[in-house]
Amino acid sequence: MNAVCKRDILIGIVGGKGRMGNWFFRFLTDAGYQVLVSDMGTELSSEDLARRCHVVIVSVPMEAFSSVIGRIGPLMPKDAFLTDLCSLKAVQVQEMLQNTVCSVAGSHPLFGPAEDSINGRRVALCPGRGNEWFEWWRSLLESRGACVHCTDAASHDRAMAWVQALNHFILISLGKAVFDQGLDMEELVFLSTPSFSKQMEIVARLFYQDPQLYATIQMANPFAANVLHNFLGVCDKLHEAVLRTDRDAFVELFRSAQAAGKTYMDTVGKQTL
Amino acid sequence: MNAVCKRDILIGIVGGKGRMGNWFFRFLTDAGYQVLVSDMGTELSSEDLARRCHVVIVSVPMEAFSSVIGRIGPLMPKDAFLTDLCSLKAVQVQEMLQNTVCSVAGSHPLFGPAEDSINGRRVALCPGRGNEWFEWWRSLLESRGACVHCTDAASHDRAMAWVQALNHFILISLGKAVFDQGLDMEELVFLSTPSFSKQMEIVARLFYQDPQLYATIQMANPFAANVLHNFLGVCDKLHEAVLRTDRDAFVELFRSAQAAGKTYMDTVGKQTL
Numbered sequence: 006m007n008a009v010c011k012r013d014i015l016i017g018i019v020g021g022k023g024r025m026g027n028w029f030f031r032f033l034t035d036a037g038y039q040v041l042v043s044d045m046g047t048e049l050s051s052e053d054l055a056r057r058c059h060v061v062i063v064s065v066p067m068e069a070f071s072s073v074i075g076r077i078g079p080l081m082p083k084d085a086f087l088t089d090l091c092s093l094k095a096v097q098v099q100e101m102l103q104n105t106v107c108s109v110a111g112s113h114p115l116f117g118p119a120e121d122s123i124n125g126r127r128v129a130l131c132p133g134r135g136n137e138w139f140e141w142w143r144s145l146l147e148s149r150g151a152c153v154h155c156t157d158a159a160s161h162d163r164a165m166a167w168v169q170a171l172n173h174f175i176l177i178s179l180g181k182a183v184f185d186q187g188l189d190m191e192e193l194v195f196l197s198t199p200s201f202s203k204q205m206e207i208v209a210r211l212f213y214q215d216p217q218l219y220a221t222i223q224m225a226n227p228f229a230a231n232v233l234h235n236f237l238g239v240c241d242k243l244h245e246a247v248l249r250t251d252r253d254a255f256v257e258l259f260r261s262a263q264a265a266g267k268t269y270m271d272t273v274g275k276q277t278l
Numbered sequence: 279m280n281a282v283c284k285r286d287i288l289i290g291i292v293g294g295k296g297r298m299g300n301w302f303f304r305f306l307t308d309a310g311y312q313v314l315v316s317d318m319g320t321e322l323s324s325e326d327l328a329r330r331c332h333v334v335i336v337s338v339p340m341e342a343f344s345s346v347i348g349r350i351g352p353l354m355p356k357d358a359f360l361t362d363l364c365s366l367k368a369v370q371v372q373e374m375l376q377n378t379v380c381s382v383a384g385s386h387p388l389f390g391p392a393e394d395s396i397n398g399r400r401v402a403l404c405p406g407r408g409n410e411w412f413e414w415w416r417s418l419l420e421s422r423g424a425c426v427h428c429t430d431a432a433s434h435d436r437a438m439a440w441v442q443a444l445n446h447f448i449l450i451s452l453g454k455a456v457f458d459q460g461l462d463m464e465e466l467v468f469l470s471t472p473s474f475s476k477q478m479e480i481v482a483r484l485f486y487q488d489p490q491l492y493a494t495i496q497m498a499n500p501f502a503a504n505v506l507h508n509f510l511g512v513c514d515k516l517h518e519a520v521l522r523t524d525r526d527a528f529v530e531l532f533r534s535a536q537a538a539g540k541t542y543m544d545t546v547g548k549q550t551l
Binding site: 115116127129152154156160161164165167168169171172173174175176177178179180181182183184185186188189190191192193194195196197198199200201202203204205206207208209210211212214216217219220223224229230232233235236237239240243244247248250252255256258259260261262263264265266267268269270272273276 | 389400402454455475476484492496503528529532535538540541
């Protein structure tokens with residue numbers, strides 16, 4: 006990392022015309038950087054972008070990631086920095102390390118392109134190779150208000166099996182079950198408790214999401230299968246307790262859920278102090 | 279309904295020392311009514327309360343409901359009004375009608391005792407017998423800002439199989455699965471998306487709820503078994519699509535969930551216009 010002044014750092018975004026790529030284009034431009042963009046149909050190719058930029062951010066669908074990194078990684082100079090925005094990190098960081106000699110880190114913005122600002126939003130960073138660019142990238146995100154969490158790629162993916170894979174699984178199943186029943190929606194809304202309203206508000210956020218990305222999040226996370234299996238096992242146990250009208254078994258399951266929710270919110274409270 | 283002036287209407291709450299009963303005691307006192315209360319340990323018995331009051335609100339655990347109605351229903355004068363606050367309505371309205379000759383309605387406040395005010399909160403009312411007291415009760419709730427929805431008891435219970443039984447089922451299963459894994463909660467919170475954070479906030483609301491009430495909501499709703507069965511069927515279908523990495527099947531399920539979420543929120547929008 007020889008460049009020290011903002012205007013000396015040229016940043017390139019591969020996939021910069023996509024929703025998340027464009028979000029980061031605006032973010033970095035606002036932060037005072039020069040930003041180049043390549044995408045399908047741009048005059049500038051990803052290869053030329055990779056040769057010219059000090060920093061390259063890859064924002065492409067996860068299905069295309071390997072092929073993009075295979076093409077641009079080898080073109081990047083040793084003193085450059087390569088990072089990505091994928092929702093998974095173990096395979097992705099490994100592929101970046103294998104295909105380039107420059108500095109590498111994995112980035113996962115834990116928010117979507119519908120957010121106005123990075124302020125207060127979370128970003129996970131997974132170190133790959135090199136400290137200087139990593140610290141530059143972390144400081145840049147933090148200087149604009151992001152809450153950055155550094156973790157290793159496997160821990161990240163393990164957490165994402167809960168935060169994304171299982172969470173999406175539940176929301177899709179609930180939404181699809183509601184859809185199938187052709188319920189009287191007027192009546193359902195009128196009779197909603199605050200808890201159910203909030204649940205359906207989260208389901209409704211799916212409307213702004215890309216089904217292909219969501220498919221990849223379910224199918225490509227190596228920890229997801231186990232988490233889903235455990236969740237469905239708990240569903241079966243709870244279902245049996247209800248069918249047997251076994252109130253004691255029900256209350257025991259309920260108390261564990263209460264404890265998990267309380268611990269989560271207590272931890273949120275500690276982190277926002 | 280002979281009494282016309284507020285101070286002439288004496289209201290009694292059976293179970294008025296419980297959390298919801300006490301909430302309605304404060305609500306009705308604030309609204310300018312005289313309110314008597316009976317509960318375990320009060321000098322005033324539920325029987326005496328039923329003989330003396332123009333309006334009796336029964337706020338007892340659903341397991342105790344039948345026995346309470348069986349004792350107080352027959353004591354109520356013909357020109358009085360009997361209502362309840364149970365989370366289910368079909369059996370409850372029927373039992374009130376069978377045990378008294380006075381006016382009857384079923385009430386289900388779609389909120390818990392943690393709410394500060396009834397303003398903007400929903401209340402379902404199911405007609406039983408008599409119009410005058412029903413209209414008085416509805417007007418009283420609406421005059422304090424409640425959104426009242428009148429429906430028949432079976433439709434109410436059918437909607438509650440979704441709004442309460444299935445919703446709680448999902449929240450308990452998620453909370454219990456998180457609990458079982460002994461996850462690093464600091465890391466899980468740091469790596470939470472807005473969607474997962476909101477989901478865990480809803481799980482955390484269980485902390486303030488009564489497990490016995492939640493057990494009854496699961497076990498006593500005649501429509502719940504079918505709704506749970508359908509939901510678990512969708513879970514299996516989605517799980518299979520993920521295991522087979524069948525992206526087309528996944529996307530089809532995803533699109534239905536998107537449609538359900540969108541329709542729900544559009545309906546919320548129309549109702550709040």
